[in-house]
Amino acid sequence: MTGPVKWTPLVLFILLGSALTYGLAKPDTTNIRSKMIGASVPSFTLPPAMPGLPGLASSDLATGQPHLVNIFASWCVPCVAEAPQLKMIADAGVPVMGIAVRDRPEALRRFLARNGNPFRAIGADDASQVQMAMGSSGVPESFVVDGKGQILQQVIGPINPEDVAGIVAAVKTAR
């Protein structure tokens, strides 16, 4: 073997090694986006998560009015950070519906008393089944749903102050 041919395996090996090292040093993003964007909200009926507020069913999301569906939990720390932004969104006239994942009524009541209650309804998703059906993989996550019950957008992680205007606009322009 001569010249370039002789060195090809070594060069290939170095290239492969660099690619793998780069992959280890800069791992892929860990956010898993829902593939349900553009699809209808899967059919579900969740009981009320706490006394005093109604539960949530998929039919509540196909009433002709767009909604923001927030998947959250009282045991979730980033959900506390997100609470003021949800309040702003609700104050802007956006109906915010909650799905409480693996939560207890008492814990939820304390959470809302401390952080404010932006929700018109909260469904209790005690075994994460609706969360999975929506293609959500953690809390908090939010979905913009149009008036026909179609999922338009997914927000992964807490809604930050700079996201509020965009989300309000997204819900208001959805029909």
Place this chain on the structure above:
Amino acid sequence: MKRLLLALALIAAPVLADSDLPPAPLADTQLPDPKQEAQAQALMETIRCLVCQGQSIADSNAELAGDMRAMVRERIAAGEKPAAIRAWLVRRYGSWVTYDPPFDRVTWVLWAAPVLFVAAGLLVARSSFRRRRA
């Protein structure tokens, strides 16, 4: 002071972002029918956990993995085929969620690579043996 901090760090427990609800009934309980349980187990070993990415839901201690195991067992017990449950999850999370990736436009290289590597190896071996004989 340093030592005190170290001692505190040693006994400190991480704040778990976990609920205090008990695991779903079928998260850690086998199905009564061994054949169904075997089906469920085989499927769970090839479904990727959404929280501890890199573990299967059979291996992961994450609460969501428990809820996913419960979902798998419930559906198997209700007579659903494992392939249908896998398809349900792939519809929601993409092929990312399965350790048994489908053969498609993106993944064909995975399946073809071994054959291609063996073919390339044979070619290299053939040419080098021939040269040595000459």
